[in-house]
Amino acid sequence: MVGSGSSTVTVTSGAAAANDPRGALQKGIAMRALIQDRYGSSDVLRFGDLDVPEPGDGQVLVRVRAAGLNGSDRENLAGTPFYARLGGLARPRHPVPGSDVAGVVTAVGDGVTRFAPGDEVHGELPGYRGALAEYAVTPERLLARKPADLTFAQAAAMPQAASIAHRATAGLRIGDRLLVNGAGGSGGTFLLALARRLGASVTAADRGDKAEHLLRSGADEAIDIGARDWADDRDRYDRIVDLVGQRPPRRVHRSLRPGGQYLLVGGCTRVLLATALLGPAIGRATGKVVRVLAVPQSGALLEEAAAMLAPADVERTIDRVLPFEEAPAALALLAAGETRGKLVLDLP
Numbered sequence: 001m002v003g004s005g006s007s008t009v010t011v012t013s014g015a016a017a018a019n020d021p022r023g024a025l026q027k028g029i030a031m032r033a034l035i036q037d038r039y040g041s042s043d044v045l046r047f048g049d050l051d052v053p054e055p056g057d058g059q060v061l062v063r064v065r066a067a068g069l070n071g072s073d074r075e076n077l078a079g080t081p082f083y084a085r086l087g088g089l090a091r092p093r094h095p096v097p098g099s100d101v102a103g104v105v106t107a108v109g110d111g112v113t114r115f116a117p118g119d120e121v122h123g124e125l126p127g128y129r130g131a132l133a134e135y136a137v138t139p140e141r142l143l144a145r146k147p148a149d150l151t152f153a154q155a156a157a158m159p160q161a162a163s164i165a166h167r168a169t170a171g172l173r174i175g176d177r178l179l180v181n182g183a184g185g186s187g188g189t190f191l192l193a194l195a196r197r198l199g200a201s202v203t204a205a206d207r208g209d210k211a212e213h214l215l216r217s218g219a220d221e222a223i224d225i226g227a228r229d230w231a232d233d234r235d236r237y238d239r240i241v242d243l244v245g246q247r248p249p250r251r252v253h254r255s256l257r258p259g260g261q262y263l264l265v266g267g268c269t270r271v272l273l274a275t276a277l278l279g280p281a282i283g284r285a286t287g288k289v290v291r292v293l294a295v296p297q298s299g300a301l302l303e304e305a306a307a308m309l310a311p312a313d314v315e316r317t318i319d320r321v322l323p324f325e326e327a328p329a330a331l332a333l334l335a336a337g338e339t340r341g342k343l344v345l346d347l348p
């Protein structure tokens, strides 16, 4: 399992600047960042210089060593589905894309107790933005210590995807039949790894050209969504985790066995709303669970997920590690569906 040590550092807010345990704040210093001024394709992205952010109360400044991409980055680039515009209706309020980082703490704000400059960490950024830059600032509670046996690239692959996978597989038992829809992407690939560890029997649905990746990642069976609709299966699964929900809730429950659970993680806004509104009533009527699974951004959750995965599991999720300069190309690959599992950007 991935190791995770934890120690506590108490910060003295009145310390002299020269040996301030909060680290030297990078006031007025510029950093290189990927900048997104509007929604669109990867053509709207450009590199530029921004001020290094300052950590406020309870926040940590991280020198980013690697940033992992997720489906949410593809959505936040395009501004669709609609919830991707919660961070700015007409244009993104935060100019820097990217939600997941691994790196080294360089400064901490007042009230930070768990981290100090020099600590190696990984975690998510609030609003899923700010990772694709040399420095990123995030609340302490969204960070976990980087497991010593993971590289920065491996640690950056984990935060959002492993947290989703951990929550979505909670309570699965050996032999349970699990269907993962949209299994070839970021969250799905981690789900396959965790479900395999838990001993579930896994069916993975995605585009046909990802079948080999799905089977290699831990699926027992791969469904080509272009050839077969898993929702036609009756009474087959103990749990369905849907990462790209497109079916109304009244349709999906029929594929569940008695007492089964349908957990919707992502998808189009209409289906998310319908599942949130109608799911509880369908659940009561059928004796099944039909609901949206909200996964909080949390360093504690990430630590739990890390404890369940071996470094080899994490490495298997990574499709490619690309240099930071290729971030626009990486987001273009993601938008075009030309990735299997995780894309990670490496910052020197």
Ligand SMILES: NC(=O)c1ccc[n+]([C@@H]2O[C@H](COP(=O)([O-])OP(=O)(O)OC[C@H]3O[C@@H](n4cnc5c(N)ncnc54)[C@H](OP(=O)(O)O)[C@@H]3O)[C@@H](O)[C@H]2O)c1
Residues within 6 Å of the ligand: 070, 071, 072, 074, 075, 160, 161, 164, 181, 182, 183, 184, 185, 186, 187, 188, 205, 206, 207, 225, 243, 244, 246, 264, 265, 266, 267, 293, 294, 295, 296, 334, 336, 337, 338, 339
């Ligand atoms: N519930 C929460 O709290 C929470 C938290 C964070 C993120 N999310 C959401 O979770 C969702 C999934 O994230 P992710 O990072 O795993 O996304 P991802 O990396 O984009 O993976 C999605 C996968 O589904 C495939 N796919 C596309 N259309 C499909 C269809 N009709 N049927 C089956 N598979 C299809 C994609 O293939 P192509 O790449 O070829 O299109 C891709 O392999 C996102 O919508 C994200 O916003 C939810």
